[in-house]
Amino acid sequence: MDIVDAILHDHGEQRRLFAALDEAGEDKDSLGKIFNRLKNHLESHAQAEEQYFYPALLKKGEGAADSESAEETTEDAIGDHNEIAEALEEAAELEVGSDEWWEKVDLANCRNSAHLSEEERQGMPDFRRHVSSDERRKLGIKYLAFQMEHDAHYEREKKDVDEYIEENQAA
Numbered sequence: 072m073d074i075v076d077a078i079l080h081d082h083g084e085q086r087r088l089f090a091a092l093d094e095a096g097e098d099k100d101s102l103g104k105i106f107n108r109l110k111n112h113l114e115s116h117a118q119a120e121e122q123y124f125y126p127a128l129l130k131k132g133e134g135a136a137d138s139e140s141a142e143e144t145t146e147d148a149i150g151d152h153n154e155i156a157e158a159l160e161e162a163a164e165l166e167v168g169s170d171e172w173w174e175k176v177d178l179a180n181c182r183n184s185a186h187l188s189e190e191e192r193q194g195m196p197d198f199r200r201h202v203s204s205d206e207r208r209k210l211g212i213k214y215l216a217f218q219m220e221h222d223a224h225y226e227r228e229k230k231d232v233d234e235y236i237e238e239n240q241a242a
């Protein structure tokens with residue numbers, strides 16, 4: 072279980088759940104349940120990446136594609152995680168299926184899809200090139216175990232980007 076493959080798999084699940092919201096349309100009961108599942112999944116996914124993916128990237132990565140360094144990739148990613156969670160939390164306060172709710176869901180979708188594309192273009196190739204397959208496998212199990220424990224219900228705490236980088240570079 073390579074952590075990069077596990078993350079890629081979860082990105083597919085996120086795209087599927089955003090698409091399911093569009094399919095659910097007027098069915099508010101389904102909308103609420105799918106949204107709830109998506110929100111918990113996105114928050115635990117971000118936390119699991121912050122615990123098991125980005126610390127190793129910061130230590131071994133060198134930047135890839137249009138990112139100059141692993142630090143730049145990580146800074147962007149943690150900031151994106153904060154902004155995605157913010158849109159989801161705002162949606163969670165609104166009436167499911169209302170125009171205002173859809174506005175926040177669409178915002179979360181835009182932020183998340185931009186983030187997935189960056190992560191898949193910058194962080195993941197850098198990780199594949201510079202972290203050994205043995206380490207990727209070990210981290211993959213940790214990542215998966217975290218997801219199994221928290222995916223059903225999770226609220227990630229917003230992170231200070233500079234503090235996160237400092238702590239994980241020094242560790």
Ligand SMILES: [Fe+2]
Pocket residue numbers: 078082116120187190
């Ligand atoms: Fe991700």
Ligand SMILES: [Fe+2]
Pocket residue numbers: 117120148152186190
């Ligand atoms: Fe991410």
